[in-house]
Amino acid sequence: MHGWLGRYGTCMAGIILFVFFALCAPNFLSVLNLSNIVKQISFMALLGLGFSMALLVSELDLSFANICSLCAVCVGWLVHTGHDPALAVFVGVLVGTGAGLLNGFLVTGLRIPSLIATLATASVANGLSFMVTDGVAFVGQWDSRFLWLGRGAVFGVPTLIIWLLAANLVAWFMLKQTRLGFRMLAVGEASEAARLAGVNVRTIKVIGLALSGLAAGIAAVLMTSSLASAAPNSAADLMLTAIAAVLLGMTMFEPGRANVPGTLVGAIIIGMLGNGLVLMGVEYYFQDILLGVIIVASVALSSSVLKKAAFSL
Amino acid sequence: MHGWLGRYGTCMAGIILFVFFALCAPNFLSVLNLSNIVKQISFMALLGLGFSMALLVSELDLSFANICSLCAVCVGWLVHTGHDPALAVFVGVLVGTGAGLLNGFLVTGLRIPSLIATLATASVANGLSFMVTDGVAFVGQWDSRFLWLGRGAVFGVPTLIIWLLAANLVAWFMLKQTRLGFRMLAVGEASEAARLAGVNVRTIKVIGLALSGLAAGIAAVLMTSSLASAAPNSAADLMLTAIAAVLLGMTMFEPGRANVPGTLVGAIIIGMLGNGLVLMGVEYYFQDILLGVIIVASVALSSSVLKKAAFSL
Amino acid sequence: MAHILELRNLTKHYGAVQALRGVDVDVHEGEVLAICGDNGAGKSTLIKVVSGAHAMTSGELRLHDQPRRWSSPHDALSNGVATIYQDLALAPRLSVWQNVFIGAELRHNLLPGLSVLDKTAMRSRTRHYLQRLNQDMDDVDRPVSDFSGGQRQAIAIARALRWQARIVVMDEPTAALGVRETARVLALIHQLKREGVTVMLISHNMEDVVQVADRIVILKAGRVAAQGVARGVAASDLAQAIITGKWPSMIGATVPA
Amino acid sequence: MAHILELRNLTKHYGAVQALRGVDVDVHEGEVLAICGDNGAGKSTLIKVVSGAHAMTSGELRLHDQPRRWSSPHDALSNGVATIYQDLALAPRLSVWQNVFIGAELRHNLLPGLSVLDKTAMRSRTRHYLQRLNQDMDDVDRPVSDFSGGQRQAIAIARALRWQARIVVMDEPTAALGVRETARVLALIHQLKREGVTVMLISHNMEDVVQVADRIVILKAGRVAAQGVARGVAASDLAQAIITGKWPSMIGATVPA
Amino acid sequence: TKLAIIGFQMSSETHARVVNAAKAKAESMGWDVQVLNSKGDMSTHINQLETVLLTQPDGIIIAMGKPLQSGDQYRKASEAGIPLVTVMSGTSPDALVDIAVNEYSAGAQAALYLLDHLNYRGNILTQRFEGNAGTRIRGKILDVVLSENPAVKVIGSHTMARTASWRDDVQAGMNALLLKNQGKVDGIWASFDAQAYIIDDILRQQGASKGKPVLVSIDGGAETYRRIADPASLLMATVMIPFEKMGEKAVDVIDSIAVGKASRDTVAHGPYIYMDAELVDASNVEQYVKKD
């Protein structure tokens, strides 16, 4: 589990994949394409980051995608009806965080298992999104300052990349260097031990779930701005891919535990796969098949080291 | 946790809901409608039954819906190209079981965490379904013997209801009365303890995942027959509802553990909600909102008893 | 002697099971109070109530003559009551130093207003505590699951020490320890006593009890069956007393208030 | 005396940690062999190799003169080696009887070819085993997490008994037990011996060891430091021997082959 | 020569029909075809467009795209001189042309057929889908028609809430509605044909016979024509949307520009090329059944 291959096997598989695409997929290495990949994965990576915050405190948040969609239509509605983009951004982030706090209350206050609580929140958020929009997406002309958030660039670096890196750095610093992060880790690893050591487990769990909501809100703002549209189920398909990124990340760096760099690398691997296979002209259904095969192969690489370690299951 | 309300709270909430619909939703109580509800939930309940078999051995199977879709298109293709329905049914069930066994091999043989392994299988199954169908559903004329499986009746009782009850009875008997079921329980509760007591943990986990695949195959056959069509993602949306049914079920009868009657009642509650709200003429997005609220309310009812038990988290 | 802690008519039900049926115990400031009894007598339950891990069903707990109701272990800890639990309550996948410092992290200021974890300090303090227990675990970064049963017990003891509490509650702290390590823990208890710390000790080892305890309380089926001063009591007498539930008669059942 | 079990040059690495560094131990048929040593000496690791819980890194294990390689605990159990683990290895949410019978379920035929669990039999056998250990837990349907530390240890012992094994390996079986319950387990060991069962016992309690052991092996830092016949060895001598790693000289370091 | 075809949501059958027909036609003309599926997800769609542009194809066809939301990518294509043709997507200044049918008129045809056969009075059920522009327009046109004909009352309506397992959803919803309104239903309107198949099957199992109630929908296709021709089926009419033809037309347009070097204006005058949508019922179904 703690050998080199266990920690970096998946990562190495990612690098192999990168080299493969660099050799076989035309234009893969172009700056434009590489920055495209990072832009493309940014929502997945942000949502995954949020999911991993909740997972770290041992709660599964299945609502983040629907919360993200709800935030997106709220932002879309506000910008579209001519409100100040700053207000729209604020409301979007607020709705996300609020939904996360609600999850936290359901889990710690009403003691509903997080899987059920977040499925319920997801259902409600989905209904609300359709109610706000009547099923129609907000499209059309958008305030240009708002669009800059997701489409602009600073010194040639796309804003999406900047937000993504900033969010990852903050999350990483929080987890590794601050007391809050340490306690999140402790609660996730052994909540009863943490409670007996005087940690307020409920508060920490609420924070983990609220951070997931916050990430959904931020992703919603950036997504709306970047796509210049807000639909009631815009983030639905990101749910499984974001979770996949987190799980893939859990096979790297700190095996068995959600972690910030792992989630980012996981998202990059998934994004790279989609991109490289399209560049290589692979049929659309083969992409799904290959995605599955490659995930299995890379994780098997990192876990093959486990097989050697005795025969514990 | 083990008080009356903890065990039967969700169930009671279901009964309250039933009474409410009986009073407020026209025709809700008619025999036809009640049998409709049971028919409608049968796929969800079957898939949930499979999911709970995997969950019982502590593995999360996120591939069952896509496996079900794949089986459905295989069955559809065979029946449609004029093969014997018996062969089609056999192949459908075989493909499901095979996919489940593959999951089992990935998890126990390659030691890939089940969440990742099944996400990968799901992706592959999805790609294969589209490959088989080119995205177009099999519709049209079907062999009438095949249609009987999902649409017929025996002494007035719809076949779907019979299959569903039979599957639940067999699963329940297996879990409660046989050594295999007992060992599944032990592996799920404490796999290391079970291993040290001489249980072959890997075999048991493979069986749990294979049963999930088997259930997906059976559900696929019945779904294809009942809907008289097979599309490449026909079961996709059943994933979350089936999981929701299982989770809801985990708040009943044996709190905190996936169980057969709980899953069935969970599926009935979810199905009843959809049906009752349509009968009451509620807007479609309100259905999602109410579904969420009612899930929270019923689970909170059953877990409120927990709050009294000291202040352990 | 002043009572630092008084338990009055304490009861605790687990569902239908009555683990404590009205327990009165006084703990004197600075003493070592041993709590003995059969398996299932209610010893751990008693100390879980004192440590805030469980809420009592009824009764009263007075600390320094103030009635208290812990709503979590945090309350007890911040009022100076630290506990070593029988099942150790460690996080197996976290490292030794992380386990020792959960809930009482050391920090230093990175910027004004932004304080970050001081891992160096936590590592070195952890080593220090373990050395006091005669355990040489140099690599405090290894996860707890890598250590033997006795080593884990030492980690749990180190964790309780870092609180520098006024009352230390120990539930069978030496059960998994070897001869030498046990001696160290007994010496540690003596030292704590010298520093004025009050110790509540649960142990099935009568030799250890008579060696360090000032007073002994014997629980039986959730009730205080007997209690008395430890001086002059032999280990075998004590074992007998636990079985009969009667204080060894030749010593005289002094029940100091 | 015949050797039922021989361990030859056994080593075990956990990653970089070397827990066993070439251990040779002979276990004679029908004897009670005690294994003593400091915390972290490698005792539990040794018995985990014997019980099939861990694979050895190198070395040889011979049972009845046959070389064996356990690939799982199942192999060891079906060859007549049953083990009580130091961390008990119970499933906390399963009931007492379920824990006792995992892996060795009793069944009866419902129809020819269809055998179902015989829960009544399992419940009553469980009660029987617990009574032998002087533990009155009537309600064997309650989950293990409802029981006290000592009660859980008794459940783990009951579990090992139901295998009716030829070799019973016990890793600190009395650590959490009270005085009376400990006496019962020691009596049980005597009884097993009378029935011809071979017992390997790990314990930190020297009194217990000298009371029941025929021979004693002392481990130190993953090696056999000393061994000898137990008769006539005093508890305090043994404690000393564990510290020094030398067999008490006045007894004469007999190392019977 | 390389052609990229992107279906917005291949699990939606109509998207797949356009794409499959285009693919077959292009391959028969010697194009090298890559098909992509955006799975109904906007950001995936945009990513795929971006990526496809990097492979510099000689033409791009998008089935049921969203030009408003992927305008930037369309512009990049047009700047790179890559001909881009959309099918049933709406207009974009940067697409060559959108191949479309007039959903408004198709919707009106279906609505009027239904009302005609009810003699402009009676009770109907509607099965809607709001998630797609075409089906939404059809629903709105129905509402307009109904607002002028108050003697026809909508006594029950079910809106499809799911998009993948929608068959199940429709079956559940319609079963409930039919039950609630037993014996009172004179007509049923479904927003697309595959919904109508499900409803048809339910009605048949309940022993209903053709015309009671009147069942109409929109889309067309072999299965639809078979049912219209089948006396046991309750499906009476559809408005045929020529998905296959639209896909083929898109290939023709691309081919004439990329290979034939024709100018944009010879292809079409306005932003749309409209294909005929035709009402199919018992009177003319024979010719369609043969044709497919």
Ligand SMILES: Nc1ncnc2c1ncn2[C@@H]1O[C@H](COP(=O)(O)OP(=O)(O)OP(=O)(O)O)[C@@H](O)[C@H]1O
């Ligand atoms: N799973 C593991 N991974 C890594 N190191 C381990 C593991 N288990 C034990 N060790 C190390 O191996 C050595 C021997 O451990 P073992 O558990 O065998 O000791 P022990 O003699 O049983 O001690 P105790 O009396 O405390 O139970 C110790 O140094 C311990 O830290």
Ligand SMILES: Nc1ncnc2c1ncn2[C@@H]1O[C@H](COP(=O)(O)OP(=O)(O)OP(=O)(O)O)[C@@H](O)[C@H]1O
């Ligand atoms: N969580 C629980 N739920 C239900 N019953 C419990 C629980 N914990 C303990 N009990 C019961 O309460 C009684 C007292 O348990 P406790 O753990 O306090 O005993 P103890 O004196 O510490 O015993 P030991 O010496 O074996 O540790 C026992 O009968 C036990 O079965």
Ligand SMILES: [Mg+2]
């Ligand atoms: Mg105890």
Ligand SMILES: [Mg+2]
């Ligand atoms: Mg040990």
